[in-house]
Amino acid sequence: MKRFSLGSLVLWLATTTYLLVFLVYPILYVFVRAFIVEGRFSLAYFYIMTGDPVLRESIFNSFLISTLSTMLTVLVGYAIAYVMVRFDFKLKHVFEVLLLLPFVVPPFVGAIGMIQLFARFGAVNAFLMQLGVISRPIDWFGNRILGIVLLEVLHLYPIAYLNIAAALSNIDPTLEESAETLGVKGLRKFATVTFPLSLPGVAAATAIVFIWSFTDLGTPLMFNFYKVVPVQIFHMAREIYANPMGYALTVFVLLLISVIFLGIKRYATARSYEMLGRGHVSVRLGRMSKTVEVLVSVLLGLWVFAAALPHISVILLSFSERWFMTIIPSRFTLEHYISIFTNDLTSISIRNSLFYSSLATLLGLGVGLLTAYVANRGKLPQTLRDILDMLAMWPLAVPGIALAFGYLSSFSDVPLLSAYGNPTLIIIIAYATRRLPYMVRTIYAGLQQVHRSLEEAAVSLGSKPFKVVMQITIPLILANIFAGAILVFSECMIEVSTSLMLALREEYFPMTKAIYEVSTNLAVGPELASALGVILMIVVSLSMIITSKLMGAKMGELFRA
Amino acid sequence: MDVKLRNIVKKFGKYVALNKVSLDIRDGELFFILGPSGCGKTTMLRIIAGLYEPDEGDIFFGENRVNDVPPYARNIGMVFQNYALWPHMTVYDNIAYGLKARGLSSREIDQKVKWALKLVRMEGMEKKYPNQLSGGQQQRVALARALVIEPDVLLLDEPLSNLDAKLRARMRSELKFIQKDLGLTAIYVTHDQAEALSMADRIAVMNIGVVEQVGTPLEIYEKPRTKFVADFIGEINMLEGVVVGRENGLFVVETVLGKLKVAGEDLADGQKVTVSFRPENVKIRRGKGLVKVRDVMFYGFYEELVLEVGEVQLKAFLSGREVDVKPGEVVSLEIDPSSIVVFREK
Ligand SMILES: Nc1ncnc2c1ncn2[C@@H]1O[C@H](COP(=O)(O)OP(=O)(O)O)[C@@H](O)[C@H]1O
Numbered sequence: 004m005k006r007f008s009l010g011s012l013v014l015w016l017a018t019t020t021y022l023l024v025f026l027v028y029p030i031l032y033v034f035v036r037a038f039i040v041e042g043r044f045s046l047a048y049f050y051i052m053t054g055d056p057v058l059r060e061s062i063f064n065s066f067l068i069s070t071l072s073t074m075l076t077v078l079v080g081y082a083i084a085y086v087m088v089r090f091d092f093k094l095k096h097v098f099e100v101l102l103l104l105p106f107v108v109p110p111f112v113g114a115i116g117m118i119q120l121f122a123r124f125g126a127v128n129a130f131l132m133q134l135g136v137i138s139r140p141i142d143w144f145g146n147r148i149l150g151i152v153l154l155e156v157l158h159l160y161p162i163a164y165l166n167i168a169a170a171l172s173n174i175d176p177t178l179e180e181s182a183e184t185l186g187v188k189g190l191r192k193f194a195t196v197t198f199p200l201s202l203p204g205v206a207a208a209t210a211i212v213f214i215w216s217f218t219d220l221g222t223p224l225m226f227n228f229y230k231v232v233p234v235q236i237f238h239m240a241r242e243i244y245a246n247p248m249g250y251a252l253t254v255f256v257l258l259l260i261s262v263i264f265l266g267i268k269r270y271a272t273a274r275s276y277e278m279l280g281r282g283h284v285s286v287r288l289g290r291m292s293k294t295v296e297v298l299v300s301v302l303l304g305l306w307v308f309a310a311a312l313p314h315i316s317v318i319l320l321s322f323s324e325r326w327f328m329t330i331i332p333s334r335f336t337l338e339h340y341i342s343i344f345t346n347d348l349t350s351i352s353i354r355n356s357l358f359y360s361s362l363a364t365l366l367g368l369g370v371g372l373l374t375a376y377v378a379n380r381g382k383l384p385q386t387l388r389d390i391l392d393m394l395a396m397w398p399l400a401v402p403g404i405a406l407a408f409g410y411l412s413s414f415s416d417v418p419l420l421s422a423y424g425n426p427t428l429i430i431i432i433a434y435a436t437r438r439l440p441y442m443v444r445t446i447y448a449g450l451q452q453v454h455r456s457l458e459e460a461a462v463s464l465g466s467k468p469f470k471v472v473m474q475i476t477i478p479l480i481l482a483n484i485f486a487g488a489i490l491v492f493s494e495c496m497i498e499v500s501t502s503l504m505l506a507l508r509e510e511y512f513p514m515t516k517a518i519y520e521v522s523t524n525l526a527v528g529p530e531l532a533s534a535l536g537v538i539l540m541i542v543v544s545l546s547m548i549i550t551s552k553l554m555g556a557k558m559g560e561l562f563r564a
Numbered sequence: 565m566d567v568k569l570r571n572i573v574k575k576f577g578k579y580v581a582l583n584k585v586s587l588d589i590r591d592g593e594l595f596f597i598l599g600p601s602g603c604g605k606t607t608m609l610r611i612i613a614g615l616y617e618p619d620e621g622d623i624f625f626g627e628n629r630v631n632d633v634p635p636y637a638r639n640i641g642m643v644f645q646n647y648a649l650w651p652h653m654t655v656y657d658n659i660a661y662g663l664k665a666r667g668l669s670s671r672e673i674d675q676k677v678k679w680a681l682k683l684v685r686m687e688g689m690e691k692k693y694p695n696q697l698s699g700g701q702q703q704r705v706a707l708a709r710a711l712v713i714e715p716d717v718l719l720l721d722e723p724l725s726n727l728d729a730k731l732r733a734r735m736r737s738e739l740k741f742i743q744k745d746l747g748l749t750a751i752y753v754t755h756d757q758a759e760a761l762s763m764a765d766r767i768a769v770m771n772i773g774v775v776e777q778v779g780t781p782l783e784i785y786e787k788p789r790t791k792f793v794a795d796f797i798g799e800i801n802m803l804e805g806v807v808v809g810r811e812n813g814l815f816v817v818e819t820v821l822g823k824l825k826v827a828g829e830d831l832a833d834g835q836k837v838t839v840s841f842r843p844e845n846v847k848i849r850r851g852k853g854l855v856k857v858r859d860v861m862f863y864g865f866y867e868e869l870v871l872e873v874g875e876v877q878l879k880a881f882l883s884g885r886e887v888d889v890k891p892g893e894v895v896s897l898e899i900d901p902s903s904i905v906v907f908r909e910k
């Protein structure tokens with residue numbers, strides 16, 4: 004086969020241009036605006052940033068939140084992963100599913116439920132007072148940082164669990180067995196062999212969780228906690244003409260993330276050992292004594308319950324007519340579900356979300372297919388394909404707030420793309436670009452299963468390459484394309500940061516922004532917001548089920564580093 | 565330390581991987597477990613190591629029943645097929661690991677590690693990581709790690725199977741030398757009969773889940789007790805036949821080759837048997853006969869003749885250039901009765 008084709012080059016140019024315009028350019032623009040003051044290179048904004056007490060406190064809080072969240076998440080994730088990978092117990096397969104539940108909803112929707120539960124006159128206080136543990140309601144979230152950390156941990160532990168579980172099951176069992184034959188067991192074996200060998204997974208989990216919790220905009224917003232970096236950027240985005248500090252703060256976030264990614268990458272490369280030919284022995288799954296099994300199952304059950312609690316609360320809230328000082332609502336109603344379709348703000352938002360997400364899925368599908376194909380199969384020099392591949396994965400490292408800030412500022416004077424006018428197009432592009440890596444990965448997974456020889460066979464029989472793609476390749480990876488599309492669609496439906504930042508006027512609000520607006524503004528706000536949240540949960544759960552049916556075991560890989 | 569297995573049964577679900585296996589391994593002996601892939605060799609070794617629990621049966625180290633002794637308390641050294649070196653530790657740390665667990669002082673550890681490195685001829689490699697070593701070097705480190713703790717029993721699971729042919733041949737004699745030098749009891753698992761025949765004091769030949777025969781290499785080769793052993797070890801010709809009488813203390817068996825005289829015990833007339841003999845024990849007589857030469861293959865120090873009689877193909881190995889036969893010739897065969905092994909058929 005030829006090593007170079009003009010068609011491939013054209014496709015490469017098209018996809019690369021898209022990524023340059025909608026990913027590289029906005030970020031570069033932010034960097035330039037942050038460092039160039041009145042035509043000259045300057046660190047002035049950064050001096051101001053470090054001098055401003057509010058910004059300093061915000062940065063401190065963000066570090067505090069993400070450090071605490073990361074430590075707790077990785078700790079819990081490790082414990083869960085260890086139990087799930089190394090032991091066999093009755094309810095294991097049930098927990099395999101239940102543990103992933105937090106994926107179905109962005110944490111900021113859970114925040115509504117959490118706030119309701121722990122409110123002064125909420126369910127937890129009611130429960131404790133009924134038990135007689137306390138006599139007066141406690142103000143649980145007097146320290147909102149703890150509330151935010153709790154939500155982040157409950158939302159992010161599956162990511163830690165999946166990454167660490169992958170690393171643990173990658174460890175050749177004979178490496179631990181040889182320690183045993185040499186007289187080492189238990190904790191010492193864990194500390195000298197198992198744990199060091201699982202560190203790449205821990206590192207990946209740490210990076211993802213830290214970055215996620217550092218850049219999460221929705222959760223602190225719901226807690227009305229403004230002194231964190233993402234919320235500061237969110238506010239500055241509304242006044243970019245007057246206040247250039249947003250550029251500096253966004254650059255700060257991007258640099259921080261780059262440092263973490265590079266650090267982790269260097270660390271992981273140094274630590275990633277070619278496992279020298281795996282011993283062909285299957286892992287001996289540990290058996291637990293009955294008591295330990297019960298204990299472990301109860302702990303896992305409690306944890307899953309805790310993780311589901313905010314969502315359960317959201318569901319209850321969406322049906323509640325009155326929920327005050329009781330454990331569950333005292334009166335139920337369906338009224339809120341009718342309201343969301345009659346209320347202007349919410350009904351428009353449902354329509355908007357469906358519209359944005361559908362078009363973003365189509366756009367993502369187009370760009371994703373071309374990207375995956377050219378990067379994986381294009382007849383082009385390897386370097387060109389690698390560049391495209393790297394660009395396409397880059398959105399994973401660019402937090403939504405940074406991308407949205409870049410879009411807002413760099414396209415502010417561009418017709419059609421300016422979020423200050425009609426933001427429809429830019430929102431669609433933001434959604435599609437953010438989820439491009441998922442799309443590309445699912446399609447990659449399919450392409451890897453389609454052996455080149457199938458295509459070559461068709462070519463050898465005289466088919467033109469384009470025809471081969473349409474007749475052989477696409478049909479063979481249809482399941483993956485479909486899975487990717489559904490996954491991207493549902494991820495767009497629950498996209499928070501770009502939605503909050505790019506949709507500035509009510510008529511353009513998607514559901515996530517409507518949830519935020521409604522929950523803070525109206526009298527029955529939290530109930531309406533919860534009803535919208537429940538709809539999102541259903542959409543995401545359905546799409547997860549369909550995707551996992553289509554993707555099988557490959558599903559988990561999508562959420563790994 | 566001698567090792568005894570008594571009626572060991574191991575099941576994986578419904579599949580019976582070991583079915584009532586008993587073995588006696590003597591102190592200081594290099595004992596081989598030989599059998600085709602999947603017959604249960606690794607399973608047996610892992611049971612001796614304590615990495616699997618048998619479903620039935622007993623394991624003794626010396627006088628002690630060790631069924632309930634976990635692997636870390638058995639004082640064994642095990643060399644895994646994939647070496648199982650820890651990639652995050654240097655060669656030195658890999659070897660020192662078992663010593664540290666035994667609470668030795670760092671001076672003692674240092675001495676012993678140096679000793680072990682010297683033993684396997686890997687001096688100066690302390691600071692390297694396993695992925696900086698060749699396959700043969702990794703193999704030596706794995707061996708040193710198992711030896712340095714002065715195990716009561718050394719277990720080796722196909723230790724040479726990942727090496728290329730040349731290196732394998734060299735490691736055979738090195739391994740054997742080290743084992744004898746240290747006077748170790750060693751149990752060595754392999755599917756490679758040449759390895760077993762050339763190195764073993766004694767061999768247990770396994771067929772799916774059972775031990776078919778235990779004996780010295782010579783016994784196994786010359787007096788296979790079952791057809792499986794005869795077939796698995798070396799090359800052999802097999803012919804069906806019927807006992808038709810006795811002559812001078814030998815039995816006469818009617819086969820496609822005509823009447824063959826064989827040694828044997830207690831064979832009744834009319835008994836159906838399989839007659840087997842090694843190709844190197846076949847002598848060729850030129851001229852008239854029943855056997856047609858199909859092909860002659862030259863291998864340097866011997867020639868292989870592919871022979872045909874009736875529907876049956878036979879082989880003969882001729883060393884030197886004893887007889888000069890050409891394909892298409894008709895010859896007759898002569899086989900020394902004492903080199904023929906007879907198996908009774910039902
Ligand atoms: N952990 C296990 N679970 C299930 N079956 C196993 C396990 N280990 C080995 N077996 C089966 O037992 C048989 C013997 O395996 P093994 O002892 O590894 O064979 P060998 O080492 O002789 O090649 C094989 O059929 C293998 O599939």
Ligand SMILES: [Mg+2]
Pocket residue numbers: 605606607
């Ligand atoms: Mg084996």
